Amino acid sequence: MRVLVTEDDEALRVAVDAALRGAGFAVDTVVDLPEADEALSVNDYDCAVFDRTLPAGDSLRYVADQRRAGWSVPVLFLTARDAVSDRIDGLAWGDDYLVKPFAVAELVARVGSLCRRSGPDPAPVLRHGDIELDSGRHEARRGGRLLALTAKEFVVLGRLLAADGEPVRRAELIAVAWDELVPPASNVLDVLVAQLRRKLGPPPVLHTVRGVGYLLR
Structure with a gap:
């Protein structure tokens, strides 16, 4: 769309x-x-x-x-x-x-x-490995398991999936999830990523790229 x-x-x-x-x-x-x-x-x-x-x-x-x-x-x-x-x-x-x-x-x-x-076209579905995000149904799954994500976690995961394995900068992820002005040095994104990692479960798929941001691999 x-x-x-x-x-x-x-x-x-x-x-x-x-x-x-x-x-x-x-x-x-x-x-x-x-x-x-x-x-x-x-x-x-x-x-x-x-x-x-x-x-x-x-x-x-x-x-x-x-x-x-x-x-x-x-x-x-x-x-x-x-x-x-x-x-x-x-x-x-x-x-x-x-x-x-x-x-x-x-x-x-x-x-x-x-x-x-x-139009009749379905909402886009993003996939990376065994992770799937359906924006139409507002559902995210890993290995077929439904993930209970907050709205901000859903948006951040969607941006990471859209990057298709490429790193996404911290500032961009902050802009995606928070409408207020959040300083890039704030730890709000780190807290969200820690929660998202826990919900995604093993094996680890959400990785830190030091000095840049995060990626899915």
């Missing part, structure tokens, strides 16, 4: 991109409406995510014009506007509305729901 993300805030754009890729989605990111217009003219998307306030203007007006022209791709708006009137306007032309600040894991779940509306 392919998702277009239009967001001019670099930190948020990187975090959303990493989280969606970690859940198995193909992602294109742009920073403003002209770039979004170009991407939509040449690619087919299962869902589009728009920040409402962009340098070129309110993305709601852009989406409204697209809808009038017959465009039917599901749209999720991201915004700091939380007034009831703003939500009503957003839902009039979009399909979902998420107010900032939000948990990235919730955004991933909402995008998955919108993608399932757009």
Whole structure:
């Protein structure tokens, strides 16, 4: 499933991109409406995510014009506007509305729901060895055994699986799982990885790459 993300805030754009890729989605990111217009003219998307306030203007007006022209791709708006009137306007032309600040894991779940509306394709399933992550069912298994993961553990495991054996940097994993700004030196990721290792069980598959991050092997 392919998702277009239009967001001019670099930190948020990187975090959303990493989280969606970690859940198995193909992602294109742009920073403003002209770039979004170009991407939509040449690619087919299962869902589009728009920040409402962009340098070129309110993305709601852009989406409204697209809808009038017959465009039917599901749209999720991201915004700091939380007034009831703003939500009503957003839902009039979009399909979902998420107010900032939000948990990235919730955004991933909402995008998955919108993608399932757009077509019959199943949600992506990521595999590495005997580990399997089904983002549609929100289930992870090892050797057929269901793993009881938290939302953050699920997202981190998904990003590691998407890397297909390549190392993933600490900063990227932190951006995937935490929507707040967490210093790279914080130990929150180390605690999560220790819990994830315990839940994955033997033989060890989640390894530390010193000075870089973590990988599955």
